[in-house]
Amino acid sequence: MRMTPYRACTLLLWTVSLGLIVFLWVRGSEYYLTPLVERPRQEAYWALKPGGPVGRAYGIVGASLMVVMQLYSVRKRIRPFRGWGPLRYWLDFHIFCGVLGPLFILLHSSLKVHGLVALSFWSMVIVASSGVLGRFLYLQIPRRRSGDELSLQEVEAESTMLAERIRSEFGLTQAAIDQLDKVAVSGLSSQISLGRLLLRLPFEGIRLRLRLGAQLGRMKNLPPKSFRKLAGLSRQRAQLQRRVLLMAKLQELFYYWHVFHKPFAIVMYIFMFVHIGVALMTGYAWGGG
Ligand code: HEM
The missing domain is CATH 1.10.246 (Serum Albumin; Chain A, Domain 1)
Known part of the structure; x- marks a missing residue:
């Protein structure tokens, strides 16, 4: 495979981003590996808990990535946006955000997932993992370099x-x-x-x-x-x-894969927005919880 400037930049971006995620996990590993009941005794608790300044920032970054990743659908489906560059770059962007977003949400959750938001969390895990199969099936269908299907x-x-x-x-x-x-x-x-x-x-x-x-x-x-x-x-x-x-x-x-992938995405977004709304309304998001 030839190393084009686009491929080189993509590879660099993935390496740096995944490197950052690993760094954040390693840095907080002592906290994340502590049983839930003992965590409040840790110094890192106030920063890394989901409502703490760092934990909250992870949540904001993760949720934002998961919202902007849908620019792929906008580019694919809405006519005025068809001129926004080749579809394959947008799918790469979708996949990048679809991997990084859930990893930030995992950090935000600090592996403590329960209540209604668990529905969003597990839908996210299913939709992101099934994306790997979708990507594989997508590649089986012959396409132009732009990413559009060939007749x-x-x-x-x-x-x-x-x-x-x-x-x-x-x-x-x-x-x-x-x-x-x-x-x-x-x-x-x-x-x-x-x-x-x-x-x-x-x-x-x-x-x-x-x-x-x-x-x-x-x-x-x-x-x-x-x-x-x-x-x-x-x-x-x-x-x-x-x-x-x-x-x-x-x-x-591929059609059946879509039928599987999309409903989980919808459930994930609905409960994600409910969760964000509740956190904002109760003040939990700004240091209360
Ligand atoms: C939480 C993460 C994710 C969400 C919420 C999500 C959501 C979606 C949605 C709603 C669609 C339909 C787009 C459309 O047809 O307009 C889609 C398509 C797709 N997604 Fe994801 N996705 C996620 C992660 C991933 C990941 C990690 C991958 C690959 C590793 C991936 C690969 C794909 C592929 C190949 C398509 C089909 C593109 C097409 O038919 O044009 N997704 N995704």
């Missing part, structure tokens, strides 16, 4: 273009390319059940790599650098072939 015709056109490159750059015959196509979709069917597809998907990448590598090894004797390039192009094309075959099923799977 079936666009995928087929790209696949034809790759076949042309393989033919002209490496001299593979049509029969050899047909052979590679067979390897690409072997053992898969457009009628596969969603459960089976979900179980198989995580292993398909490595399975494809091994099978294609073996098939190409039998077909062509090339210097290692050229072989790697041919294998890369063949994999790209094979992935497109598979995605064409499974497109309808992948979209269905």
Whole structure:
């Protein structure tokens, strides 16, 4: 994978942010590891408890990240915002806030979760963890560099273009390319059940790599650098072939994932705002509790 300036900045941001979270956990570890009933005897209690100045700041940062992360939906769904840069950058932003936000909320809670706000907390845990699966499924659906979905015709056109490159750059015959196509979709069917597809998907990448590598090894004797390039192009094309075959099923799977992800997000936001409202109204948020 090529290291573009965008990738380098993203990597730096993730490293610094996760480093900060680890630092904050380590710094407060003595307090966080103390049983709840003994915490008020600790000096750190007044700062780190959820209503203390530091604990409260963690809550504000976490909740703010979880609100601004929805700019992704704004950019995706509301027409006047469509000009706000490629969707994939907004999804990266969504994911960054969706990971960092819950980690700050975890610090804010100081691992003390009970009452009504527990509903928000556990919904947050479910929605953020299920996001990992969503990201994986999202990547299975062929997209433009911008992040928008490719149509079936666009995928087929790209696949034809790759076949042309393989033919002209490496001299593979049509029969050899047909052979590679067979390897690409072997053992898969457009009628596969969603459960089976979900179980198989995580292993398909490595399975494809091994099978294609073996098939190409039998077909062509090339210097290692050229072989790697041919294998890369063949994999790209094979992935497109598979995605064409499974497109309808992948979209269905992603649709069900949305149906699961969104309600937990809604519950999380409702109880998060109720919790913030109660904390503000009772004065708990400003040092009372
Ligand atoms: C508390 C944290 C999170 C909340 C509240 C949340 C909420 C949401 C919501 C409401 C949507 C629907 C957006 C739309 O279609 O307009 C969404 C989509 C999505 N989220 Fe999250 N999310 C969270 C964390 C994450 C994380 C951690 C990841 C990845 C690791 C993630 C990955 C995704 C993906 C891939 C989509 C689908 C994008 C699409 O279909 O265009 N989310 N999320």
